[in-house]
Amino acid sequence: MTLTQLRYYQTVCKFNSISKASQFLHVSQPAISIAINNLEKEFNLIFFKRDNRTFTITEAGSQFLTLTNELLSNVDAVYHQMEILQGNKHPLRLSVVPFAYAHILRPLLQEHHTRYPDEEILTYEYNATDAIRHLKNDSIDIALTVDLQEYSSAITGLKLFQTSSILAVGKRHPLAQTSCCQFSDLANESLIFAKENSYLTRQVKNRFHALSITPNIVLYTAHVGILESFLQDGHSAAIVSQSLAQQLKNVTLIPIADSVEITRLLLWKQAPVRSKSISRFIKTVRTFYTDAQPMKS
DSSP, X not given: OOHXXXXXXXXXXXXXXXXXXXXXXXXXXXXXXXXXXXXXXXXXXXXXXXXXXXXXEOHHHHHHHHHHHHHHHHHHHHHHHHHHHHTTOOOEEEEEOHHHHHHHHHHHXXXXXHHOTTOOEEEEEOOHHHHHHHHHTTSOSEEEEEOOSOOOTTEEEEEEEEEEEEEEEETTSTTTTOSOBOGGGGTTSEEEESOTTSHHHHHHHHHHHHTTOOOEEEEEOOOHHHHHHHHTTSSEEEEEEHHHHTTOOSEEXXXXXXXXXXXXXXXXXXXXSOOHHHHHHHHHHHHHOTTOEXXXX
């Protein structure tokens, strides 16, 4: 029995629904179902009667809920007292992949400050790998990052939206009149990639490797001004994410048929109780990404 399992159980009872509990907790439905099943197996009791249309708590489940509420109330009191002792003043530590969220970060932070003017936020620039490592080490609280498909059960979060790789060229580039391309069409091009250790760069290199092509990389950068400067001469092409491409001016954007898909994420560390600052930031982010979905555990 863990505090996380009890939180899940308490929330399911509150909404009388696993799907609504999933939305409230930002946790996948299978993760909640598994937690409840494990509790039932541990105590050899049935807490819910389930069929296709109804979801009814049993007598044993009702008694277990009473005990759960008492226990979690005491746990919350402990956390609250510790926050008082700390002064509850430490700022929210936010990690950002800068080129992925440059277009949204300023308005997002402004909105959060409007909602919670007394809350301080410290921002750090980490790639996805480093962000996850810092989350696990508790050196940051929350991260706006991209999907690495490499997580542990210690990390959870929201899928905010999905974007794709796209080719950006100057107006005088030979490919500027092309309506679509493939990675195989870029074998002889002088290419600009995003940051060398980024998820997009690694995946694009994998695509070229699968085609037995060694790409001619002339520059690694996600700086908008530098990208625009290099593309204007018509000799180079940049493989970037659509979110970064939208920030470029006076360039032609060409869809890549076999593009790399990139999922943008908001991540935080699993905990029996989330801090108020993390919960508040999640609410703010949800106002910008209303279709965000819990990550699957």
